[in-house]
Amino acid sequence: xxxxxxxxxxxxxxxxxxxxxxxxxxxxxxxxxxxxxxxxxxxxxxxxxxxxxxxxxxxxxxxxxxxxxxxxxxxxxxxxxxxxxxxxxxxxxxxxxxxxxxxxxxxxxxxxxxxxxxxxxxxxxxxxxxxxxxxxxxxxxxxxxxxxxxxxxxxxxxxxxxxxxxxxxxxxxxxxxxxxxxxxxxxxxxxxxxxxxxxxxxxxxxxxxxxxxxxxxxxxxxxxxxxxxxxxxxxxxxxxxxxxxxxxxxxxxxxxxxxxxxxxxxxxxxxxxxxxxxxxxxxxxxxxxxxxxxxxxxxxxxxxxxxxxxxxxxxxxxxxxxxxxxxxxxxxxxxxxxxxxxxxxxx
Amino acid sequence: xxxxxxxxxxxxxxxxxxxxxxxxxxxxxxxxxxxxxxxxxxxxxxxxxxxxxxxxxxxxxxxxxxxxxxxxxxxxxxxxxxxxxxxxxxxxxxxxxxxxxxxxxxxxxxxxxxxxxxxxxxxxxxxxxxxxxxxxxxxxxxxxxxxxxxxxxxxxxxxxxxxxxxxxxxxxxxxxxxxxxxxxxxxxxxxxxxxxxxxxxxxxxxxxxxxxxxxxxxxxxxxxxxxxxxxxxxxxxxxxxxxxxxxxxxxxxxxxxxxxxxxxxxxxxxxxxxxxxxxxxxxxxxxxxxxxxxxxxxxxxxxxxxxxxxxxxxxxxxxxxxxxxxxxxxxxxxxxxxxxxxxxxxx
Numbered sequence: 001x002x003x004x005x006x007x008x009x010x011x012x013x014x015x016x017x018x019x020x021x022x023x024x025x026x027x028x029x030x031x032x033x034x035x036x037x038x039x040x041x042x043x044x045x046x047x048x049x050x051x052x053x054x055x056x057x058x059x060x061x062x063x064x065x066x067x068x069x070x071x072x073x074x075x076x077x078x079x080x081x082x083x084x085x086x087x088x089x090x091x092x093x094x095x096x097x098x099x100x101x102x103x104x105x106x107x108x109x110x111x112x113x114x115x116x117x118x119x120x121x122x123x124x125x126x127x128x129x130x131x132x133x134x135x136x137x138x139x140x141x142x143x144x145x146x147x148x149x150x151x152x153x154x155x156x157x158x159x160x161x162x163x164x165x166x167x168x169x170x171x172x173x174x175x176x177x178x179x180x181x182x183x184x185x186x187x188x189x190x191x192x193x194x195x196x197x198x199x200x201x202x203x204x205x206x207x208x209x210x211x212x213x214x215x216x217x218x219x220x221x222x223x224x225x226x227x228x229x230x231x232x233x234x235x236x237x238x239x240x241x242x243x244x245x246x247x248x249x250x251x252x253x254x255x256x257x258x259x260x261x262x263x264x265x266x267x268x269x270x271x272x273x274x275x276x277x278x279x280x281x282x283x284x285x286x287x288x289x290x291x292x293x294x295x296x297x298x299x300x301x302x303x304x305x306x307x308x309x310x311x312x313x314x315x316x317x318x319x320x321x322x323x324x325x326x327x328x329x330x331x332x333x334x335x336x337x338x339x340x341x342x343x344x345x346x347x
Numbered sequence: 348x349x350x351x352x353x354x355x356x357x358x359x360x361x362x363x364x365x366x367x368x369x370x371x372x373x374x375x376x377x378x379x380x381x382x383x384x385x386x387x388x389x390x391x392x393x394x395x396x397x398x399x400x401x402x403x404x405x406x407x408x409x410x411x412x413x414x415x416x417x418x419x420x421x422x423x424x425x426x427x428x429x430x431x432x433x434x435x436x437x438x439x440x441x442x443x444x445x446x447x448x449x450x451x452x453x454x455x456x457x458x459x460x461x462x463x464x465x466x467x468x469x470x471x472x473x474x475x476x477x478x479x480x481x482x483x484x485x486x487x488x489x490x491x492x493x494x495x496x497x498x499x500x501x502x503x504x505x506x507x508x509x510x511x512x513x514x515x516x517x518x519x520x521x522x523x524x525x526x527x528x529x530x531x532x533x534x535x536x537x538x539x540x541x542x543x544x545x546x547x548x549x550x551x552x553x554x555x556x557x558x559x560x561x562x563x564x565x566x567x568x569x570x571x572x573x574x575x576x577x578x579x580x581x582x583x584x585x586x587x588x589x590x591x592x593x594x595x596x597x598x599x600x601x602x603x604x605x606x607x608x609x610x611x612x613x614x615x616x617x618x619x620x621x622x623x624x625x626x627x628x629x630x631x632x633x634x635x636x637x638x639x640x641x642x643x644x645x646x647x648x649x650x651x652x653x654x655x656x657x658x659x660x661x662x663x664x665x666x667x668x669x670x671x672x673x674x675x676x677x678x679x680x681x682x683x684x685x686x687x688x689x690x691x692x693x694x
Contacts, residue, residue: 234582
């Protein structure tokens with residue numbers, strides 16, 4: 001298993017990215033391809049380069065945070081994002097992870113890897129954990145701001161496979177995020193999506209509301225990329241706020257001979273905070289492209305990168321992209337129209 | 348100041364509603380009109396009916412949670428929602444609050460009170476507090492699931508006045524909730540709204556993201572009612588989860604001689620949890636109709652109702668609806684087209 005890592009993107013690149021990658025190489029027993037400025041990688045990785053199965057690919061160009069995604073990809077073929085994605089395409093890496101410009105990572109995946117046959121809109125699946133050890137998958141977490149009902153139906157199918165494989169759930173409960181539980185409530189988008197999902201063979205549990213997210217009512221939370229992005233970041237923001245509170249708590253209670261700390265741990269706050277910390281899950285997986293691409297958070301420190309690499313490994317090991325392709329084929333066969341988009345809406 | 352209270356709607360009606368109303372009458376020194384089943388109110392309010400300035404209006408009909416809003420309003424003229432709203436219209440009550448069927452409360456407000464001249468879409472403004480004592484206003488919290496840019500522009504103006512009057516802010520920072528900070532990022536709706544807000548005279552600080560909500564980056568968070576509803580309920584759900592953790596903490600630490608409890612309070616978790624508890628703010632205000640209407644949460648207990656009544660009092664005292672009407676008039680005068688909807692987009 002070889003994971004290609006962009007060490008040239010993210011708020012704490014390259015140092016934290018390299019640190020996280022080295023930890024991952026040791027913990028997960030995987031090979032790494034580090035993509036970035038050769039000299040910089042040598043400085044930060046030092047003697048690990050000899051000890052661990054690490055290859056360096058020098059990338060003279062850098063895609064910055066605010067660059068226009070498509071222009072960046074076309075104008076910077078020697079960037080870590082373009083080269084890393086190409087390594088996946090060529091089969092030289094099993095997955096690519098980047099904490100850089102998300103738009104550029106998505107654009108590179110679309111252009112270089114291409115969409116799986118039958119997938120119209122690849123989507124970002126993000127694992128969220130508001131309750132300790134009970135993850136759910138939010139899809140789309142931000143790849144497609146404006147969607148049509150068939151896109152959301154597609155996200156549900158992509159998320160279903162991912163939840164089975166990576167969350168290890170037998171029959172994931174699929175919920176449609178909506179402004180009301182009732183079937184008759186919602187926007188044109190959610191009303192029509194509800195009908196598509198009802199007709200599907202998925203374990204569709206109906207609409208769920210915002211408060212159901214932390215109740216873990218659904219394993220796969222289906223929504224458009226605009227709402228998904230905002231929900232994910234709202235949760236992250238609160239996670240950050242809680243972490244701050246927790247850190248202050250630790251400072252106080254170490255003075256108080258650890259009693260308070262033990263209490264915090266007892267009541268589950270610690271694990272709750274841990275669960276809400278985005279660094280725990282590491283990144284979101286781009287589902288629907290031919291290959292494994294993990295988008296790590298721009299604010300990733302070493303721990304987030306290590307966890308993102310772990311996620312990349314699990315995703316690649318399971319061959320999620322192949323399973324998605326098979327699922328679409330089998331649904332296409334079963335469908336009356338031969339078009340996977342129509343599988344759930346036979347005329 | 349007389350507040351009309353629907354004691355016939357909400358998960359914990361009538362008992363908790365009446366309990367909260369009685370507390371409010373004592374704490375805020377206001378008169379009450381309790382709307383519901385006369386006998387039931389007598390049972391629960393008991394001797395307070397003689398001690399406090401309370402009037403009872405018997406409402407033989409009940410609007411249930413799942414009823415179609417408009418049908419309920421038309422078919423049940425003797426319901427608390429219709430009669431309570433009518434009391435505001437007639438000037439017999441300064442405000443009406445209900446924890447019942449939200450759609451029906453909104454419909455009654457539209458039909459009976461009517462929209463303020465120049466307002467196309469009244470919206471729900473909800474006060475959210477993810478940091479202790481630093482509230483912000485989310486608008487629209489759920490009245491309009493599908494919106495156009497001029498609606499969001501209108502919400503910003505409504506929210507601006509409310510934040511000035513009820514949150515006591517001199518020059519509220521208006522933020523547009525979006526899936527990216529950059530001006531060029533967003534959906535058609537947010538991209539166009541951004542341009543309208545930029546041209547307005549509001550203190551528009553640009554786009555804000557989900558994580559900015561708990562950072563209190565904006566005082567008024569402008570969004571469509573679909574996204575607003577989901578964000579509000581996501582926050583509420585987490586607040587609930589935190590409250591549970593906190594309660595367990597209290598049980599443990601009362602055994603541990605209050606030391607842990609003091610710690611929790613010290614680190615600010617207590618007030619953070621308190622802030623995230625929807626019962627603290629009590630309800631959302633329907634802005635843009637002729638009168639003061641507060642929509643309380645369906646799950647309201649006595650404390651939430653008491654606080655919702657407090658909010659109704661503050662809103663009515665400030666004459667927010669009159670100020671909104673004046674603001675629209677002055678913007679209409681200033682505008683080149685004479686149409687308030689065009690004030691910020693002169694041709």
